[in-house]
Amino acid sequence: MHRAASSPLQFWRFRVVGAASGCFAVLVLTCCGGGQSTVSVPAPDFALEVSQPAASVSQGLSSLPFNLSVSATNGFTGSVNITVAGSALGVNSSPAAPFTLVPGASQQITFVADGEATPGSFTITITGTSGSLSHSVQMTLDVTATPGTTSTYQVGTQLFMENDVGDEATRIGLETQWGGTIVEASLNGTNFVNAYDDGREVQAALYDGSATYDNCASCTGVWGWDPVQGGDRYVNGSPLLAQSLSSNSVYIKTQPYQWDPDVFGGGPTQPVLADAYMEQTISPVSNHPHAFQIHYKITHFGTDEHDNASQEFPAIYVNSGFDRYVYYSGTSPWTNGAVTFPVVSTGGPGTSPHYYTPEHWGAFVNDLDLGLTVYVPAQYPYNIAEILTPFSTNYFAPFTAFTFWPASVLEGDIYVIVGDYKESRQTVYDLNSTLSSSDPFTPAGNTDTPKPNSLLSGTVLVSGWAFDNDTVAKVEILVDTVLVGQATYGLSRPDVPTVWPNASANLGFQFSLNTMQFLNGTHTIQVKVTDNSGNVAYFRRVPMNISN
Numbered sequence: 001m002h003r004a005a006s007s008p009l010q011f012w013r014f015r016v017v018g019a020a021s022g023c024f025a026v027l028v029l030t031c032c033g034g035g036q037s038t039v040s041v042p043a044p045d046f047a048l049e050v051s052q053p054a055a056s057v058s059q060g061l062s063s064l065p066f067n068l069s070v071s072a073t074n075g076f077t078g079s080v081n082i083t084v085a086g087s088a089l090g091v092n093s094s095p096a097a098p099f100t101l102v103p104g105a106s107q108q109i110t111f112v113a114d115g116e117a118t119p120g121s122f123t124i125t126i127t128g129t130s131g132s133l134s135h136s137v138q139m140t141l142d143v144t145a146t147p148g149t150t151s152t153y154q155v156g157t158q159l160f161m162e163n164d165v166g167d168e169a170t171r172i173g174l175e176t177q178w179g180g181t182i183v184e185a186s187l188n189g190t191n192f193v194n195a196y197d198d199g200r201e202v203q204a205a206l207y208d209g210s211a212t213y214d215n216c217a218s219c220t221g222v223w224g225w226d227p228v229q230g231g232d233r234y235v236n237g238s239p240l241l242a243q244s245l246s247s248n249s250v251y252i253k254t255q256p257y258q259w260d261p262d263v264f265g266g267g268p269t270q271p272v273l274a275d276a277y278m279e280q281t282i283s284p285v286s287n288h289p290h291a292f293q294i295h296y297k298i299t300h301f302g303t304d305e306h307d308n309a310s311q312e313f314p315a316i317y318v319n320s321g322f323d324r325y326v327y328y329s330g331t332s333p334w335t336n337g338a339v340t341f342p343v344v345s346t347g348g349p350g351t352s353p354h355y356y357t358p359e360h361w362g363a364f365v366n367d368l369d370l371g372l373t374v375y376v377p378a379q380y381p382y383n384i385a386e387i388l389t390p391f392s393t394n395y396f397a398p399f400t401a402f403t404f405w406p407a408s409v410l411e412g413d414i415y416v417i418v419g420d421y422k423e424s425r426q427t428v429y430d431l432n433s434t435l436s437s438s439d440p441f442t443p444a445g446n447t448d449t450p451k452p453n454s455l456l457s458g459t460v461l462v463s464g465w466a467f468d469n470d471t472v473a474k475v476e477i478l479v480d481t482v483l484v485g486q487a488t489y490g491l492s493r494p495d496v497p498t499v500w501p502n503a504s505a506n507l508g509f510q511f512s513l514n515t516m517q518f519l520n521g522t523h524t525i526q527v528k529v530t531d532n533s534g535n536v537a538y539f540r541r542v543p544m545n546i547s548n
Contacts, residue, residue, distance in 0.1 A: 044076035060166025072103030086124035090117030115168035145287035163289040179238030180252030192372035198230035200317035208306035223260035227274030236271035275302030306404040313400040318364040333358040352384035356501040373424035401444040442537035443529040487511035
């Protein structure tokens with residue numbers, strides 16, 4: 001028995017069984033007589049093409065144009081939305097993305113770099129999207145620094161350094177009548193520094209951890225050792241001892257006045273010179289025309305000791321209108337993580353918490369993100385910031401601890417950067433990757449017990465806490481400036497991180513002091529802390545009365 005042959009006339013049924021990412025449709029063809037066959041039918045699509053694989057642009061200028069085109073395949077007729085993405089901060093496309101192209105059309109594109117665009121080689125991704133269809137092309141963009149001009153000059157009592165790149169002018173200015181303090185850091189004529197009087201600006205000021213500072217708002221109380229670069233509270237400007245201009249530097253040397261001369265035998269018309277010299281050198285920063293390097297060298301020539309304190313290295317006063325404080329507060333610095341805009345204290349001086357700033361910069365900016373950024377590479381990872389509404393200014397400062405003993409020198413760099421804080425942050429990143437490390441600052445901390453003027457007998461506990469921007473090497477105890485022993489360090493102090501965010505909880509020290517070895521009467525206890533760089537901090541002196 002055999003099967004009848006199939007008729008040569010057969011009927012076929014068509015059905016679409018799938019579409020593969022907009023590339024083509026698969027049709028299944030079924031024969032009435034059994035068996036099936038598939039036929040691929042391409043779906044409508046498009047393709048992107050750039051006329052060149054790479055482009056280059058210099059800071060403050062535009063690249064040569066290139067063409068981006070869209071071509072249709074398989075009858076595609078839709079419009080394509082174009083976006084441009086990449087990591088070249090300070091560079092934008094022209095026309096600005098997103099924009100739309102239709103099949104068969106091309107768009108001439110240039111890259112426009114501002115004067116502070118980050119130099120380097122970047123991958124730019126151009127993406128076209130139409131409905132569920134999406135295609136990308138990549139090209140390389142090289143951003144180069146424009147060799148602008150740097151000039152220095154004097155106008156009246158002020159010394160200036162100016163960077164000119166394209167149509168941008170960045171300038172920093174020092175006031176010679178106020179100890180060479182920085183009274184201007186400007187971009188295209190907008191000055192971000194508040195220079196109301198000699199106590200503001202961007203400047204250095206020094207403190208003594210064993211001195212008393214009380215009621216400075218009216219300055220009718222006691223105000224201790226405080227050499228201020230700008231001058232005193234009666235607006236007597238600190239005198240310059242030297243000044244010089246070169247083609248790429250501005251140098252000054254001043255002997256600052258004590259902020260409150262009344263405490264040191266002076267008065268409103270009798271300023272009192274302090275026992276320190278302040279030298280300051282301003283230099284341009286290569287490839288970053290919005291930034292200036294300020295190198296400080298502060299020499300204490302007195303024969304006395306000024307105990308450990310947070311120094312204003314520097315104090316930074318910013319004009320009102322730039323009221324948004326911004327910094328990085330995360331635990332993964334140097335990864336371009338999200339920044340923080342805290343609600344800053346308006347309660348007056350001394351009311352700011354310690355902001356955790358592991359990237360060592362902070363900025364006050366306006367709603368357009370423009371303002372003043374200051375980077376202090378060697379500082380502790382903490383800043384304070386205050387909006388001083390009654391004084392129409394804003395203030396911030398890094399935490400920079402130091403002890404001034406006879407002939408000691410505090411020397412280091414800060415960087416003043418103007419413009420968009422996002423671009424300023426990239427300047428900070430570039431500096432961080434190229435600067436050699438240094439550690440001019442001393443350990444910080446406090447002696448908690450015994451309390452000042454305590455009546456002591458027998459064996460008493462000397463305790464407190466200490467930390468460093470590097471590592472504490474040892475904690476020693478002195479009585480009447482004589483070493484009596486080394487404390488145990490690394491004890492639990494869980495209260496410290498509540499004030500100093502992300503600090504270790506094991507920063508405590510303890511020492512059992514036998515007071516029987518001393519004569520009855522008045523003595524002083526002092527804690528000496530040394531870090532691994534050899535920096536030595538002498539904590540505030542604690543007076544005590546021994547009675548055995």
